[in-house]
Amino acid sequence: MQETMNQVGAGLTSLKTTLVEFAVRYGLQILGACVIVFVGFKVAGYLTRMLDAWLEKKTTVDIALRTLIVRLLRFVVVGATIVIAAEKIGVPVASLIAGLGVAGVGIGLAMQGVLSNLIAGMTIFFLKPFKVGEYIDVLKEHGEVVDITLFSTTLRHTDQSLIVIPNRQISGEILHNYGTKRQLDIEIGIAHASDLGKAIDVATETVLADGRVLKEPAPLIGIRKVGDFALTISARPWVPVPDYEQAHLGLYRALVEAFRERGIDIPLPQREIRVVHAETGATRAALGAPVVKVN
Template sequence: MDAFNTDTIIQMVTTYGIKVIVALVILYIGIKVAGFAEQRLTSTLRKREEIDEMLVRFLGNVTRYGIIAVVIAMVLNQVGIETASIIAVLGTIGLAIGLALQGTLSNIASGVMLMVFRPFTIGNYVEAGGHGGTVTAVNLFTTELTTPDNVQIIIPNNAVWGNSVVNYSCHETRRADFTIGIAYSDNIEQAIATLKQVIDSDQRILRDPEPLLVVSELAASSVNITIRVWTKSADFWTVKFDMTRRFKEELDRAGITIPFPQQQVHLVRSPGAE
């Protein structure tokens, strides 16, 4: 009896041990294959210039997780677990989990919408979900941004898709606006000519559309001149910073004043007052 039990136990351990080992081998190989398939797919898609990088990464993620799901089903079959009954149970559990994880499922759905409609691409500078930065990745659940000071921001996809997105890199050109105030005693034509000379000397400023220089306001302390110039989006901030400085320097050389805010106070002495 003892020998029978011993032989039976040895046979069961051997049988199930082999199944477990094979299942672990399948799992290991499956994970490696999933990673390899993701890498090969993304590298192949990147060779096609018409396919956006954001879509490449998304398809790579879907491929990887899809293969892993199939591998897990194979592992369960290998150890003798019926996947049909598990699927039925998982369907019920999945419904409950889906209700509890509406936000997570919403992130996946939003990620798909971002892939389909593509309001931005990898490398665009955007404001999304209350944050601004350069888009570095769009995954199944999150969108990753990098700020100009190199800080990573991870935003849930539903926060991106469910709110306004401002894409500063969508168009090749942008308009830079300036408002320069000069004193009421200064010559307006001379000031505009000085400012125009600064604009004409900078090759980064586009000539079409034509730069605009107009008197926009007679303010409390100054005559305000509005300047609107167009430049390539990549040059926007350098033009903005350089022009602000050069406008000030050239107006100083021309003897034109940029006044401080000021008020005139009139003192009226009442009759009979000492």
């Protein structure tokens, strides 16, 4: 028992001696590396905030590209900080970088999809086929662009759901960009006997009275088609993307109420049936046609 206790005590003494020697030899280096990392991260945060504020105030750089530039600056500063800290504690940085380069080839082959998204994201950032805040239609998906990153693009649908599309799926596809405004397509039927000039004037006045409707380009309002029981009034104004759904619903109500107040009829579907010739039973019998009796 005593021998075991002596062995444990010797082991603890040896461990203590090793730790003391390690602290004496590397303590200052580790402390210096920690200070370098702390200062580096603080400097990275300060520089990125300064750059972001400058780009926002002094330039017209798109928000997505601005975010990319800020993130790249932070990545460079943090990466340089880690390299300097590693060199401070004696890590062979040159050998480490060479090893990472060799490993990067294998990682690149294993992550071809990610790299494809990265390249497509860079293409989107610099060619700018669309920007944040615009409404696009691509790959049978549509919505307002709310975020663009190096790897994916996020759309917000009109029901407030989010659609995340990998950038490699977007690059090279046919893309419909509506911009920051969309055109409504509203149709309301009026009676054939209605005063067309009055109806178009009422529709124009009602549409322009809505604060969400853009004055430029001017709304398109007129007769879309002549139907069997109604003339179709078409109103096609432009509204900002965020107001599309609310303006669509609000203008339908406003137009119906305006037509009712101004005495413009909105007819229901109807058919006119005329009896050209009515034959009696005797006439049908004389002609040899069967006579059907209903009890």
